[in-house]
Amino acid sequence: MDTIVVNISAKEQPYYYAVDGYIDSITNHPIFIGYNHYMHSFDHFDIVDKKLVKKIELEEQGPDGVPLNGSFKFLTGDTIIYRNQDRFFIMNGQGKVVERIDLFNYIEDSEYLFRRGGITLASPANNITYKNGRLFTHILPREYFYWDDSFYAKPFLASINIDNGDIKYLKTNYPSEASSENQFGQLLSPFTLLVDNYLIYNFSFSSKIFRLNLSTQKLDEFDVQSSFTDNTCKPLPKKINSSMSQRERTTIEGNHFMSGTFFNKVVYDPYRNIYYRIHNGVPIERDGIKIIDFYLCVFDSDFKKLGEFEIDRNLYVSNYFLIKDGLILQIMNNDNIKDINKLKLCRVKIEFRI
Numbered sequence: 001m002d003t004i005v006v007n008i009s010a011k012e013q014p015y016y017y018a019v020d021g022y023i024d025s026i027t028n029h030p031i032f033i034g035y036n037h038y039m040h041s042f043d044h045f046d047i048v049d050k051k052l053v054k055k056i057e058l059e060e061q062g063p064d065g066v067p068l069n070g071s072f073k074f075l076t077g078d079t080i081i082y083r084n085q086d087r088f089f090i091m092n093g094q095g096k097v098v099e100r101i102d103l104f105n106y107i108e109d110s111e112y113l114f115r116r117g118g119i120t121l122a123s124p125a126n127n128i129t130y131k132n133g134r135l136f137t138h139i140l141p142r143e144y145f146y147w148d149d150s151f152y153a154k155p156f157l158a159s160i161n162i163d164n165g166d167i168k169y170l171k172t173n174y175p176s177e178a179s180s181e182n183q184f185g186q187l188l189s190p191f192t193l194l195v196d197n198y199l200i201y202n203f204s205f206s207s208k209i210f211r212l213n214l215s216t217q218k219l220d221e222f223d224v225q226s227s228f229t230d231n232t233c234k235p236l237p238k239k240i241n242s243s244m245s246q247r248e249r250t251t252i253e254g255n256h257f258m259s260g261t262f263f264n265k266v267v268y269d270p271y272r273n274i275y276y277r278i279h280n281g282v283p284i285e286r287d288g289i290k291i292i293d294f295y296l297c298v299f300d301s302d303f304k305k306l307g308e309f310e311i312d313r314n315l316y317v318s319n320y321f322l323i324k325d326g327l328i329l330q331i332m333n334n335d336n337i338k339d340i341n342k343l344k345l346c347r348v349k350i351e352f353r354i
Helices: 149-153 244-254 335-336
Strands: 001-005 021-022 031-036 041-046 051-057 071-076 078-085 087-093 097-102 113-116 129-131 136-139 157-161 167-169 190-193 197-201 208-211 219-223 268-269 274-280 283-286 287-291 294-299 305-311 315-323 326-331 342-349
Touching: 001 051, 021 071, 031 071, 071 294, 097 190, 136 190, 167 219, 190 268, 274 315
Parallel strands: none
Antiparallel strands: 001 342, 021 031, 031 041, 041 051, 071 078, 078 087, 087 097, 113 136, 129 136, 136 157, 157 167, 190 197, 197 208, 208 219, 268 274, 274 294, 283 287, 294 305, 315 326, 326 342
């Protein structure tokens, strides 16, 4: 691993909650993009030249206005998709809105609701799956209750054709650990990834990975276990039931969040045709300080584990992107927070060979 330090001004941030990246078509340099929630802009950093190379300032009002504090996905050099709650905005490379998508327009007569998206560890900022006019999103039954066994038999992913409104409910399974007796609350939100004709999804509470063939609807489950940590987190300490208030339910889920083993989104490496996933073990107290250890797993194209390695615990592991040389993560430690004039990145070089 090596550290990349970029000097920044007061108009940039020392860390970003929503990030993505791409390779510049002219310089061939990797570009780190962070959504600046203070300036409402996309900040582009060249991590070879170690400098800010572009800032796309977004508007809040008018025909090109988009709400503050959204998540985003950089699709191509001239297409960005931005999400705020139930609304998606497809923008060009200058931040101008090309198309607006309101999920409520697609569910008027549906028995399902679309799960609202936000910037949380359980639904990371770049957990947007979109390709060729079709959006893949998390859904919930309109009358959904974690304590009802029928909840776990219903589909929780759908694809939407944003041109004609066609909705396809996809074949899905929850990990067997989840049930009305073993509830996981907001951790039931899946992470999704589209690779060729496969939709790959996983959950933060389980080490299992699922792969759906979108043509045949064949669903494969891979029980890829860690050598260092538990392979599932503990369920909610108190089961949610119909007599609880929304406030009580939220408190139970909030206290449970990130209290145990947590598996992040699976990431595909097109340069090597392999996959990565970062996860952490149960937080432990050392000298009055909560310590969390992180691990990087590497899988082949059929999710056979090729290796598992401990990585620096000061890395911000929820949002990262991949370049030919390895994974790019942000460094999140006390020194970084105090030093507001620097953006610190870590490059995890991949030298693994199959």
